[in-house]
Amino acid sequence: MSSFKTRAVPPNPSRASLPGSIPAASRWPAQWALPHFRWRLGLVLLLLVGLLPIIPDFYHYIQARPGRLLPDPLASLLPVRDVSAPTFTLIYGSIVATLWQVLPRPLQLLRALWGYYFLQLFRMLTLWLLPLDPPRELVNLHDPVVDYLFQVAEQPIVRDLFFSGHTATMVLLLLLARGPRLRLAMLLASIAVGTLVLVQRVHYSYDVLAAPLFAWLAYRLADKVAGKA
Template identity: 65%
Template sequence: MASVLIPPAAPASAQSPALAPRPRTWPAAWAQRGFRLRLGLVVVLLLGLLPVVPGFYRFVQARPGQPLADPLLALLPVQDHSTLIFTLIYGAIAATLVYLLPRPQRLLQALWAYYLLQLMRMATLWLLPLEPPAALVMLHDPVMDRIFEVTTQPIVRDLFFSGHTATMMLLTLVGRGRGWRGALGLATVAVGLLVLMQRVHYSYDVLAAPFFAWAAYWLAGQICPPNTAAGK
């Protein structure tokens, strides 16, 4: 009798798409047109920034800005931490790439978030011309300085908001798990503190950076909803 009253289960092909398992591999992701379109578009947009960024930052550097009073910054010692800053940043980027490469949906969202973050930073730099803090210690990238011969005037007026801190926060957001986010969260705090000690940013630049990173990550999630691309 029970077998008569209980309707048979619907075949897998008839189940609701919302209940169907999401594809989690590159072949499954690539099979979806929405994923291919979003990935292709963000790659084109990122490549489109390459010829624009150098001229924009030369404009930022050439434009006079306004110095800011920063009581919090005055409490910190002035020290050069270039090597440690970029060790943390490059280490976090490498670890995040290892995590993201087998996860196409999360990689797609990360690329969109990074692109949006660059647009946000260029907008705030254009709107808020600032002079760097006094006692600035030049920040040297130990990798890029060895690859490229820097002969032009260094960029020191790219202040609000801190790109280094925002990038670290974005790397924290695109990961998963308490351990991952905890470790990268601590690294983000460390980078923010170290750039302040180097005087390459005001405290306002560093404190605002995580909010812009979160906004870029959230907007990227709206562009790349999970049901239109590969799974987590």
């Protein structure tokens, strides 16, 4: 009678380190069990909700306040066009791609929420400190989401200039991205959005060039609050 010996199959270390795999300690069940994760997540959600009733009045105040018109030789090199459609296609497409990646990763989602919150605070501070009038060649940018939330269809907000929130948001998404392909796509999309808002003249070049710095500061603060992802 023949006997069969079973051979133990050694574990395949490559399976545990597949690209895009999430370690068990970084998944939702493990993180949700930690009190410090829950209160950091709850706090940032409360802070973001707390901004909702403040932001519309703040931006209407910014819009009603006169500002200074700046020369912008760099932007003058670009044509003037209404490029709202490609601008927001890139922005909202990038948001969806980032959410797809960060939602299964609670620490990364926590960093994204805190980064966005700090970015809003930075922008409100710089807008309050630096009243500016928009470029003379401005073509109104039509954001279907913002126009609906803030009811700016009748009176567009055009004095929210320094720094460019659209560009800064894209750079924040770039910093949150994981993987070389997504990072490259986010980099190209960030450059494209920064260029398109100048083509539409809704920002000065100074607003766009300063945006990555504030996005990086918001990301670094979020990294300290949320911890390593």
